Amino acid sequence: MKVEFLEPQSLQDAVAMAKAKGVGARFVAGGTDLVIQMRKTGVLPEAIINLQRLRALGEIKHDADGFSLGALVTHRQIESEDRFLGGLQALRESACVIGGHQVRNVATLGGNLCNASPAADMVPILLCFNADVTLVGSSGSRNIPLAAFIEGPRKTQRAHDEVMTDIRFPKPAGKFASAFLKGGRRRAMEISIVAMAGVVSMSAGGTMTDVRLAMGAAGPKAIRLAQAEKFLEGKVPSKAVLEEAGKLAAAAASPIDDVRASASFRRHLVGVYARRVIELGWNRISEAGNDRSAA
Amino acid sequence: MTEVQLDLTVNGRRHRVSVPAHHSLLDVLRDELELTGTKTNCLEAECGVCTVVVDGKSVASCTMLAAQCQGREVVTIEGLQDGGDLHPLQEAFVEHGAVQCGYCIPGMIMTAKAFLDENPRPTREAVREAIAGTLCRCTGYQKIVDAIMAASQRLVQQGERP
Numbered sequence: 001m002k003v004e005f006l007e008p009q010s011l012q013d014a015v016a017m018a019k020a021k022g023v024g025a026r027f028v029a030g031g032t033d034l035v036i037q038m039r040k041t042g043v044l045p046e047a048i049i050n051l052q053r054l055r056a057l058g059e060i061k062h063d064a065d066g067f068s069l070g071a072l073v074t075h076r077q078i079e080s081e082d083r084f085l086g087g088l089q090a091l092r093e094s095a096c097v098i099g100g101h102q103v104r105n106v107a108t109l110g111g112n113l114c115n116a117s118p119a120a121d122m123v124p125i126l127l128c129f130n131a132d133v134t135l136v137g138s139s140g141s142r143n144i145p146l147a148a149f150i151e152g153p154r155k156t157q158r159a160h161d162e163v164m165t166d167i168r169f170p171k172p173a174g175k176f177a178s179a180f181l182k183g184g185r186r187r188a189m190e191i192s193i194v195a196m197a198g199v200v201s202m203s204a205g206g207t208m209t210d211v212r213l214a215m216g217a218a219g220p221k222a223i224r225l226a227q228a229e230k231f232l233e234g235k236v237p238s239k240a241v242l243e244e245a246g247k248l249a250a251a252a253a254s255p256i257d258d259v260r261a262s263a264s265f266r267r268h269l270v271g272v273y274a275r276r277v278i279e280l281g282w283n284r285i286s287e288a289g290n291d292r293s294a295a
Numbered sequence: 296m297t298e299v300q301l302d303l304t305v306n307g308r309r310h311r312v313s314v315p316a317h318h319s320l321l322d323v324l325r326d327e328l329e330l331t332g333t334k335t336n337c338l339e340a341e342c343g344v345c346t347v348v349v350d351g352k353s354v355a356s357c358t359m360l361a362a363q364c365q366g367r368e369v370v371t372i373e374g375l376q377d378g379g380d381l382h383p384l385q386e387a388f389v390e391h392g393a394v395q396c397g398y399c400i401p402g403m404i405m406t407a408k409a410f411l412d413e414n415p416r417p418t419r420e421a422v423r424e425a426i427a428g429t430l431c432r433c434t435g436y437q438k439i440v441d442a443i444m445a446a447s448q449r450l451v452q453q454g455e456r457p
Contacts (some may be wrong), residue, residue, distance in 0.1 A: 002297035005316035005362045030361060034341050035358040038317050048316050052363060100428015101406070102355040103340050200367075 004047040011054055011136055011163060013020075018084040018161040021047045027040065028052075029072055030106035032099070033115045057110070057165055066170035071110025071163070075122075079104065089199050089284075090125045090178035097121055097192075098184050110164040116150045116221070123150065123222040124197035124214035125180055126170045129169035135163035152220045172210060176201040177284035180279045183269045184260075192217040193261040196249075196273035198231075199280040207234050208282065213245075218253040218270050225249050228274060237282045249274035299362045306374030310414045314361050321345050321356035324371060332372040332401050345430030346402035347371045348362065353409035372401035375408065383453070384408060384446040393442035395433035403429050415451055419444060 002198055004021075008014035018025050024046030028034050040043055051057070057070035060081055067088075069078070078084065078095035098112070098121050112120050113133065123146070131146040138161050146167070149157050158164065176199055183194040195216035203209040211232040216222035227230070228248040235241050255266035296315045306326060312327045324330045324347070333356060336344035340355035347356045348370040375382035381389070384404050393401050403426060410417070410425040417425070423436070424444045431439060 003297045003316040004297050028363070031360050031363060032340055032355070032358045035317075035319055035360060039338060044317055048360070048362070050360075050363060099340060100343055100355075101410075101425065102343055102346050102353045102428050103358075105352040106354050106359060 005042050006047055006049045007053060008049060008051070009053055011057075011165065012053060014049055014054065014163050015136060015138055015161055017047070017049050018163070020133075021049070023160045025049055025160070027112040027114075029108040030074065030103075032107040033111060035275045038170045051163065054163075055113050062171075066168060069167045070108055071113075071165055071167065072108050073110075075099075075104035075107055075109070076101075078122075087176045087178060090128075090180040090199070091122075093180040094125045094195075094197065109167060111250050113146070113150070113167065114156060114158055114164055116152075116156050116200065117156050118153050118221055119192045119195065119217040120217065120222070121180075121182060121192055121195050124195050124216045125178065125199075126167065126169065126220060127214040127224050128178065128197050128212040129172070131167050131169040133167050134165045135159075135162040141165075143168075147224065150221050172199060172201065174201055175285060176210065177281045179280040179284065181273050181277050181280070183273055191260065193266055194218050194269040194273050195222070196270070196277045198274075198277040198281045200278065200285060202285050203234070208232050208278075209234065209237055211278070213249065213274060213277065215249065215253065215270055215274070218255045218266050220254070225250070225252050225274065227252060232278065237278055242278060245278060246271035246275040261267065301361060301365050303328075303361070303364055303369065304367070305369045306371060312361075316360070316362050318361050318368065319357050320349075320359045320361045320364055323361040324356060324369075328439075330371050330373050333449075334398055334401055336398070338387070341430075342399075342402075343426075344399050344402040345407060346404055346405045346429060348409045351405050351409065351412060370405070370408075372405060375404065382408075383449040384411070384443070387442040387446035387449065388439075391438045391442040391445060393435065393438040395431070395435045399429060399431045399433075403431065403439060407446070411443070411447050411450060415447060417444075417447055 006017050017280045026045040027049050029051050039097045057072040059070045061068045075095040075098050079092050103266050132143045133149050178199045180197045182192050199212040201210040204215050211229045213225040250267050250271035253270040256262045301312050303310045324333050334344045338357045340358040345356045350367050385409050406429045
């Protein structure tokens with residue numbers, strides 16, 4: 001079978017080509033997932049639609065309300081983005097553990113989200129920041145919360161002729177800190193056993209407020225840990241408080257057994273990493289005058 | 296005819312090739328251009344053995360579509376030597392005995408090349424981090440890191456870098 005290679009020069013062209021080709025067409029950005037899938041399954045698309053000429057989708061922008069990351073922004077761009085220091089540093093921390101340099105140099109955020117691996121490391125922190133994704137298709141454009149966009153392993157709300165154009169999130173109000181930690185068997189080139197991200201602010205009274213916690217790789221999709229978040233609100237992270245938050249986080253996990261870890265070990269790690277992420281976020285926000293550590 | 300007509304620049308030379316749309320850059324380098332210095336290994340971008348440099352950045356050639364390299368500059372291990380003179384990285388790998396079975400070495404050197412071009416004076420720790428995506432299963436990392444450190448010094452001394 002011959003595969004057609006299409007090179008749209010505009011978003012409108014890309015959508016029109018996908019609509020014309022139907023479900024047999026696949027979009028490609030960095031290619032790091034698609035090329036492997038084609039080789040492993042032996043199933044070739046009828047057409048490959050290359051999105052890389054849509055350069056406008058490769059930018060990171062911000063305004064007073066928040067940030068917008070084009071879907072073609074690479075992990076490399078995120079990990080080296082100066083605006084993602086301080087309060088937003090968990091974005092860099094998440095991006096820099098994905099694959100090796102060779103993958104991060106080309107793999108895109110949009111591709112990572114549309115591929116919808118339960119272990120996609122960018123997802124937990126974007127859930128904490130209440131990110132929305134924008135999809136543009138033949139029937140127009142729509143915004144969907146990332147939490148709803150990803151439905152399960154490799155399953156999203158994207159229609160075959162829709163292109164993800166950007167990922168937006170509002171900047172949390174006031175002083176806040178973020179943190180990301182990943183549990184794996186080794187430090188480099190690892191698919192997460194557990195990924196944990198958190199965002200925390202400090203109230204005038206010196207307690208935690210607007211606590212956000214999300215985990216990946218411990219269930220069919222990454223999720224926010226609502227019960228743990230609610231429990232932590234208004235508290236100081238004492239040992240007992242962290243212990244309890246860890247238990248609530250572990251109870252929300254629905255991990256699988258696989259070659260990388262057993263379900264029970266994953267559940268254990270969820271508790272441990274929830275505690276550590278909160279502690280790390282809290283330490284960051286507590287440090288010094290804080291105008292730098294909290295963006 | 297649905298093969299893609301490509302104008303590829305590899306090691307400074309332009310090649311016109313006709314390739315199936317789903318073929319990787321690695322396929323084209325090895326099978327079309329017979330540049331077999333770039334090795335085939337995991338085919339999943341896990342091991343870094345097939346690393347080449349595209350537009351100045353290290354990439355896994357096994358997961359990059361050749362068709363996406365139209366108009367881009369590809370450098371492979373064959374492109375490092377200059378009129379028969381080895382690149383300082385290659386010299387340093389030889390001098391330090393940084394090669395055991397050798398299979399990962401083209402990818403290791405290309406990974407190091409892209410890294411040193413952006414980080415001319417790295418720390419040892421930074422070098423270790425830079426090659427984290429490129430696996431040597433002989434586990435000869437000590438000498439590999441020694442060689443990259445030595446090459447970085449030589450490149451700086453040669454005044455090739457500011």
